[in-house]
Amino acid sequence: MLSCAGADRLQTGMRGAFGKPQGTCARVAIGQVLLSVRCKDSNSHHAQEALRRAKFKFPGRQKIIVSRKWGFTKFSRADYLKYKSENRIVPDGVNAKLLGCHGPLANREPGRAFLPTSATA
DSSP states (O other): OOOSTTTTSOOOTTTTTTSOOOSOSOOOOTTOOOOOOOOOGGGHHHHHHHHHHHGGGSSSOOOOOOOSBSTTSSSBHHHHHHHHHTTOEEEETTEEEEOOSOSOGGGSOTTOSOOOHHHHO
């Protein structure tokens, strides 16, 4: 719908006014993660329902996947709890670092200076 002065801008009127985004906002590859949510296990059903409702706002087909990892770390839930009980996990922002047997001893906290070799395997 073009008319007279200011015709350099197109108007769409009420077309597509239902609340779904139109146009290019991001280039996304197939299989790429769009949203990540970290919550307690007791609230996971609320997060899944929120993501289920949110996926209708995106074009295409989306899947909701519940991770087997602990939060945003690379460790599985069982491994994270095991390392935590052994005092081998150091918090690092939203991630966690696993302590090994290498590195300067001056940087270690008291009680974490030496790890048994069986714990590193």
